[in-house]
Amino acid sequence: MPQMNAERDIVVAMTGASGAAYGLRLMERLSQAGIHQHVLLSEAARIVLKQEMGLELPDSPEQTTSALAEYLDISADRLTGYGLKDWFSPTASGSAGIRQMVVVPCSMGSLARIATGASDNLIERAADVMLKESRRLILVPRETPLSSIHLEHMLKLSRLGVHIIPAMPGFYHRPKDITELIDFIADRIMDHLEVENGEVKRWGA
Ligand SMILES: Cc1cc2nc3c(=O)[nH]c(=O)nc-3n(C[C@H](O)[C@H](O)[C@H](O)COP(=O)(O)O)c2cc1C
Numbered sequence: 064m065p066q067m068n069a070e071r072d073i074v075v076a077m078t079g080a081s082g083a084a085y086g087l088r089l090m091e092r093l094s095q096a097g098i099h100q101h102v103l104l105s106e107a108a109r110i111v112l113k114q115e116m117g118l119e120l121p122d123s124p125e126q127t128t129s130a131l132a133e134y135l136d137i138s139a140d141r142l143t144g145y146g147l148k149d150w151f152s153p154t155a156s157g158s159a160g161i162r163q164m165v166v167v168p169c170s171m172g173s174l175a176r177i178a179t180g181a182s183d184n185l186i187e188r189a190a191d192v193m194l195k196e197s198r199r200l201i202l203v204p205r206e207t208p209l210s211s212i213h214l215e216h217m218l219k220l221s222r223l224g225v226h227i228i229p230a231m232p233g234f235y236h237r238p239k240d241i242t243e244l245i246d247f248i249a250d251r252i253m254d255h256l257e258v259e260n261g262e263v264k265r266w267g268a
Contacts, residue, residue, distance in 0.1 A: 069160030079107020080168035178216035
């Protein structure tokens with residue numbers, strides 16, 4: 064297992080919204096930037112990964128991160144996985160000191176539970192830790208259309224300082240393929256994480 068570096072490590076959670084490719088691309092990019100990630104997957108995220116990416120993951124967190132690393136062709140050392148009830152994970156406590164978390168993609172269900180502090184699984188708890196410790200929490204919601212319930216939760220979280228980065232890629236850079244649309248969102252997340260990202264195309268550059 065890699066050495067934990069709380070200042071630099073990032074929690075990357077995937078939930079059961081459409082857009083699993085965004086989460087995978089972010090993991091790949093962060094690995095390339097040398098960032099160690101604490102990986103959390105909801106049950107629904109596993110279903111979506113299979114549906115959208117054809118990626119069927121094993122049950123155990125260790126085997127899951129190995130399978131993800133193999134799929135992404137990155138070093139398995141960059142990822143540490145935990146089960147959804149692993150309350151001994153460093154992601155479950157503010158005292159571990161991890162500074163940043165991204166939920167990508169973020170389902171409306173997880174968004175609602177984070178907005179209400181449910182903390183019933185490790186994803187919700189880790190997000191709650193970021194909120195209570197005033198650390199950086201980034202949510203990448205995906206749903207359309209949005210109900211007033213969804214919008215109210217997003218507004219509440221935004222007012223708490225959460226970065227809401229909807230999975231809404233722009234088209235002004237004239238994307239040639241889906242990869243460029245996925246990268247559009249991954250780039251915005253990398254910027255908000257303040258991780259060096261040489262690949263990004265910048266407006267006006
Ligand atoms: C293929 C697939 C796509 C889905 N897409 C979305 C979506 O885009 N947004 C959303 O909020 N829920 C979506 N759902 C429903 C969520 O997976 C469901 O509400 C689930 O309970 C969310 O659980 P979680 O937040 O623990 O991951 C989708 C489900 C499946 C199977």
